Amino acid sequence: MIFQGTETYVATRELSVAVNAAVTLEKPLLVKGEPGTGKTLLAFEIAKALNKKLITWHIKSTTIAQQGLYEYDAVSRLRDSQLGDERVRDIANYIVKGKLWEAFESDEQVVLLIDEIDKADIEFPNDLLLELDKMEFYVYELQKTIRAKHRPIIIITSNNEKELPDAFLRRCFFYYITFPDPATMQEIIQVHYPDIEQELMDNAMKVFYNIREVKGLKKKPSTSELIDWIRLLNYGKHTAKELENVDLVATLPPYMGSMLKNEQDFTLFERLRRFGR
Numbered sequence: 183m184i185f186q187g188t189e190t191y192v193a194t195r196e197l198s199v200a201v202n203a204a205v206t207l208e209k210p211l212l213v214k215g216e217p218g219t220g221k222t223l224l225a226f227e228i229a230k231a232l233n234k235k236l237i238t239w240h241i242k243s244t245t246i247a248q249q250g251l252y253e254y255d256a257v258s259r260l261r262d263s264q265l266g267d268e269r270v271r272d273i274a275n276y277i278v279k280g281k282l283w284e285a286f287e288s289d290e291q292v293v294l295l296i297d298e299i300d301k302a303d304i305e306f307p308n309d310l311l312l313e314l315d316k317m318e319f320y321v322y323e324l325q326k327t328i329r330a331k332h333r334p335i336i337i338i339t340s341n342n343e344k345e346l347p348d349a350f351l352r353r354c355f356f357y358y359i360t361f362p363d364p365a366t367m368q369e370i371i372q373v374h375y376p377d378i379e380q381e382l383m384d385n386a387m388k389v390f391y392n393i394r395e396v397k398g399l400k401k402k403p404s405t406s407e408l409i410d411w412i413r414l415l416n417y418g419k420h421t422a423k424e425l426e427n428v429d430l431v432a433t434l435p436p437y438m439g440s441m442l443k444n445e446q447d448f449t450l451f452e453r454l455r456r457f458g459r
Contacts (some may be wrong), residue, residue, distance in 0.1 A: 191220065191227035192369045200357035201228060207355060210296075210314055210336035215359030217341055218404025224359075225295035225337040234335070235292045239281035245302045247309030250280040251319050251328075273323050282313060286330040294334040300343040307350035315353055362405060364391065374409050375416070385425035386412055389435050393442075396430065398450050403441035411440045431455055 185201040187193030193201070201224075204211035213221045229236035239250055255276040263270045279287075285294045299307060313319045317330035338354065340346065362370060364387060371383055390411070394402045403411075414437040415425075428435045431454055435441075442448055 185228055185231050188227045188231050190373055191223060192366060192373055193224075193227075194366060197224075197357060197359065200355065204355035205335055208333050209353065209355045210338050212338045212340065212346075212351070212354035212356045213359060214340050214342055214356075216361055216402070216404055218406040219359045219361060220405065221339040221359060222295070222297050225293055225297075225339075228335065228337065229293040232293070232335075235288065235290070236295065237281055237285050237288075237292050237334075238295045238297060240297045241299050241301050241306070243301050243303075245306065247302075247306050247313075248280075250282045250296075250310065251313065252280050252283055252321060253278045254323050277321065277323060282319070283328055285334040286317065286328055288334075289331060291332040292334050294336045296336065296338045298341060299338050300340040300346065304344055304347070308347050311349060311353065367405070367408070370405060371409070371412060375412060378412070378416075379422060381422035382415070382420075382425070383412075385422045386415060389425055389428050389430075390441070392430060393435075396450070396454070400446045401443055407441050407443075411435075411437055414440055 186198050259276045269275045320327050390408050
């Protein structure tokens with residue numbers, strides 16, 4: 183099993199090496215990078231390339247590690263006992279399996295995505311150390327240990343909103359997805375728009391990278407936003423010639439709302455236009 187990207191996902195050589203190293207070492211792959219650089223999509227493409235089932239666990243600020251293992255639904259059991267339901271005799275009927283349990287009990291190796299782990303409480307990664315290391319956990323209500331039939335390929339993404347504990351980092355293989363250079367970006371665009379006119383793509387990329395270089399931007403446009411912008415350019419039948427005249431001062435590109443996502447950045451460009459800088 184070797185990952186080298188897919189028809190719809192351009193993986194650099196360094197990223198492919200990182201994925202295959204994590205699989206070989208049987209360690210979770212911790213992926214960081216700017217929002218919109220394809221961290222989450224990577225897990226989907228790995229599953230597709232290796233022909234494996236994908237299990238996704240999207241982390242929120244309220245998520246706790248126990249939810250990934252299992253939850254005991256005591257409220258439902260109490261309600262059923264009041265109604266005289268025979269199901270209450272077996273506590274297993276009220277154990278809700280989490281994403282790790284689902285991955286562990288699979289008859290075939292799966293890809294498990296733990297998405298945006300840094301959104302949760304700082305203790306969240308530490309609470310998963312044993313389970314990710316030993317590939318097992320104990321269910322107290324059932325008095326039994328759940329062990330992984332096959333060690334899943336684990337992809338963990340982070341947007342760097344919080345620092346992750348050292349003990350957790352030691353158990354991961356780390357890779358930072360750098361922002362694509364123009365050559366790699368051209369490959370990505372051609373994957374999504376194989377028939378795009380070369381001049382239109384070149385001029386669109388020039389405008390895009392110029393916007394990213396503007397000092398003071400709160401949020402620089404990402405790869406996914408460039409893809410959306412090109413889609414709008416095609417929809418509006420804009421030409422390469424029109425983009426040649428864009429200088430970000432006297433003339434702004436069309437559909438700026440697809441690339442700038444907050445009022446501070448719009449205000450910044452208005453100031454640049456006002457002062458002719």
